[in-house]
Amino acid sequence: TQLLEQSPQFLSIQEGENLTVYCNSSSVFSSLQWYRQEPGEGPVLLVTVVTGGEVKKLKRLTFQFGDARKDSSLHITAAQPGDTGLYLCAGAGGTYKYIFGTGTRLKVLA
Amino acid sequence: NAGVTQTPKFQVLKTGQSMTLQCAQDMNHNSMYWYRQDPGMGLRLIYYSASEGTTDKGEVPNGYNVSRLNKREFSLRLESAAPSQTSVYFCASSNIHSNQPQHFGDGTRLSIL
Numbered sequence: 001t002q003l004l005e006q007s008p009q010f011l012s013i014q015e016g017e018n019l020t021v022y023c024n025s026s027s028v029f030s031s032l033q034w035y036r037q038e039p040g041e042g043p044v045l046l047v048t049v050v051t052g053g054e055v056k057k058l059k060r061l062t063f064q065f066g067d068a069r070k071d072s073s074l075h076i077t078a079a080q081p082g083d084t085g086l087y088l089c090a091g092a093g094g095t096y097k098y099i100f101g102t103g104t105r106l107k108v109l110a
Numbered sequence: 111n112a113g114v115t116q117t118p119k120f121q122v123l124k125t126g127q128s129m130t131l132q133c134a135q136d137m138n139h140n141s142m143y144w145y146r147q148d149p150g151m152g153l154r155l156i157y158y159s160a161s162e163g164t165t166d167k168g169e170v171p172n173g174y175n176v177s178r179l180n181k182r183e184f185s186l187r188l189e190s191a192a193p194s195q196t197s198v199y200f201c202a203s204s205n206i207h208s209n210q211p212q213h214f215g216d217g218t219r220l221s222i223l
Contacts, residue, residue, distance in 0.1 A: 009150065030209075040216065041216050042215050042216055043200075043212075048211065092209070096141050096166075097158050099155075100154070102152045
């Protein structure tokens with residue numbers, strides 16, 4: 001069974017701080033996606049990484065796919081209250097489906 | 111553009127009752143999915159349909175059935191609800207290749223008493 005562990009599970013920081021969220025597995029994934037979910041809504045895709053070692057930037061968010069395609073990280077620079085939400089990683093678990101991680105709940109205090 | 115629409119948004123059932131959760135997408139996607147979300151466990155795949163006319167089990171299919179009614183609609187049925195099925199249920203759709211994003215509905219919050 002493929003599993004994706006995210007850490008930390010919860011994170012509460014002050015506005016302006018930096019943070020990193022990790023997504024780890026013992027399985028190799030052909031691609032990995034990061035989603036953000038806000039209360040009462042479904043997850044929304046932030047980025048997809050496909051190549052081992054790939055780095056993608058989305059404004060203040062930097063995503064990296066591990067060289068062995070077993071892990072990924074999300075780094076947020078100068079966090080803002082609008083970054084508050086549940087961050088989910090999801091690895092391709094087959095041609096048509098993804099395995100989701102356990103989630104990291106981020107709260108950014110003004 | 112509505113995207114993925116789920117009905118109902120909230121439901122309370124008694125143990126043993128049955129119900130069907132409805133999902134429809136207007137993005138002409140081939141693949142559709144049903145997940146459940148429980149605290150500390152992320153999203154777990156219940157069933158998916160890679161294309162119209164096909165359905166397959168995910169990680170946690172026991173106690174559920176699905177129907178891919180047509181390309182737009184994918185329903186999830188609980189035949190005899192149990193308290194362990196209390197959860198938030200999400201429907202998603204995507205194009206057939208796994209690198210494509212999944213588009214999610216806003217969820218159905220289901221409580222089984």
